[in-house]
Amino acid sequence: MRIAQVATLYESVPPRAYGGIERVVSWLTEALAERGHDVTLFASGGSTTRARLVEACPSALRLIEDTADPQAYHFAMLERVVRMSSDFDLVHFHTDYQGFPFARRLACPHLTTLHWRLDIPGLAELYREFSDLPLVSISHSQRAPLPWVNWIGTVYHGLPDCQMPFSAEGGDYLAFLGRIAPTKRPDLAIEIAERAGIPIKIAAKIDNGDRWYYDGSIEPLFHDPLVEYRGELGDHEKGEFLAHARALLFPVDWPEPFGLVLIEALACGTPVIAFRRGSVPEIIEDGVTGFVVDDVEGAVRAIGRLGELSRADCRAAFERRFTVSRMTDDYLALYGELLRETGNRAAMSSPA
Structure with missing residues (x-):
């Protein structure tokens, strides 16, 4: 053809x-x-x-x-x-x-x-x-x-299949990966991590059009010792970043049509805690590959339940569906x- x-x-x-x-x-x-x-x-x-x-x-x-x-x-x-x-x-x-x-x-x-x-x-x-x-x-x-x-x-x-490295263990930090943009809500990801008392690493690009948002709303949050900004990552760095995270936070504030980072995390075996927006409930199986929540409080509670999930099940869902x-x-x-x-x-x- x-x-x-x-x-x-x-x-x-x-x-x-x-x-x-x-x-x-x-x-x-x-x-x-x-x-x-x-x-x-x-x-x-x-x-x-x-x-x-x-x-x-x-x-x-x-x-x-x-x-x-x-x-x-x-x-x-x-x-x-x-x-x-x-x-x-x-x-x-x-x-x-x-x-x-x-x-x-x-x-x-x-x-x-x-x-x-x-x-x-x-x-x-x-x-x-x-x-x-x-x-x-x-x-x-x-x-x-x-x-x-x-x-x-x-x-x-x-x-x-081989794009992302699988990790059966994960790590001790929460991850946010994507763009520094109002619809992606990195500020809420930081708030969730702070309330849970767990370090968070932010790997995200900053478009010129979103520089105002970064300068006024996000950069001041990076002074918290729990927060580490990693900048924009290449493919190899991104895989290691996701594979060694305890969970990916995805507190989006818009009707996300898909969310590629969700399946990248699953390929690494990393569960996802995501807001119930757009395609999220179609991609994340609540209680199996992560938790689909409605607000910051729900996300904080979900962090305490991560031990209920199997990273092998996350990888298996990726191999079956994505x-x-x-x-x-x-x-x-x-x-x-x-x-x-x-x-x-x-x-x-x-x-x-």
């Missing part, structure tokens, strides 16, 4: 450090290529892949975000996808609604995986105009604001359905 994967350009594929969408696109692209498919990846310069790479900009846009218009690069890339679309059996967009006007002009079938929240004012009007386009959600909860669009499936993210192999199988099934609808049986007979 000749498949185009179209990534966002804010980070390279795979990203050097933080970058959830680009990381998932990389895992899927490499898995498809490994299975023998002819894959073309549209991504930023600096990306690495065994697929054919079409560089849409010189470098990850995060590196030049203060001096470049990111939409200009994305629109130019999407027009190039249209121009090359006769070379593909199918195009898989990961650019949310940016690709919608371009998708209608493709010479082949397409689908779009939505990676972001859908409860923003104005989105309903936009999606009504494109209600015919085939969409994939990354959790069932993500669909709630727009249940009437053309959903063709839900595919949970998956990561490689591997890149399972994710790739799910997407190939959706690709097959789209090709059957268009009668492209020649493409369906290529490697699977």
Whole structure:
């Protein structure tokens, strides 16, 4: 099958450090290529892949975000996808609604995986105009604001079996991993750890747009001797960071569509204590792979119950539900359905 994967350009594929969408696109692209498919990846310069790479900009846009218009690069890339679309059996967009006007002009079938929240004012009007386009959600909860669009499936993210190191023992600190942003609530993670009297390590990037939040609300909290700020970590450092944590804290304050760090923690055997927001109850099995709570008090109580959980069970849940192999199988099934609808049986007979 000749498949185009179209990534966002804010980070390279795979990203050097933080970058959830680009990381998932990389895992899927490499898995498809490994299975023998002819894959073309549209991504930023600096990306690495065994697929054919079409560089849409010189470098990850995060590196030049203060001096470049990111939409200009994305629109130019999407027009190039249209121009090359006769070379593909199918195009898989990961650019949310940016690709919608371009998708209608493709010479082949397409689908779009939505990676972001859908409860923003104005989105309903936009999606009504494109209600015919085939969409994939990354959790069932993500669909709630727009249940009437053309959903063709839900595919949970998956990561490689060997991506994260498993630890049967864990460690003596709590972990927070992600971004320093108001919706991620690192302040609540620190409050939970302080009330439990347990050290917490914060590994997180700070986007330029969130610098005000860090300077005014978070940096002063780092003076507590229980709090250690580790900065932004690379893949190897992140694995060790999660594997040696007692638990991951995930006190998000928004309808999280998936939360890649949740399955990264499970792959390490590290249980998760998370607020009941968005996809959290779909990913974390309460009382098995962690605790799903409603507030800070519930999170503090859950820390006292961590001894009830098995780190081996956390890893087993990851292997059962959240591997890149399972994710790739799910997407190939959706690709097959789209090709059957268009009668492209020649493409369906290529490697699977």
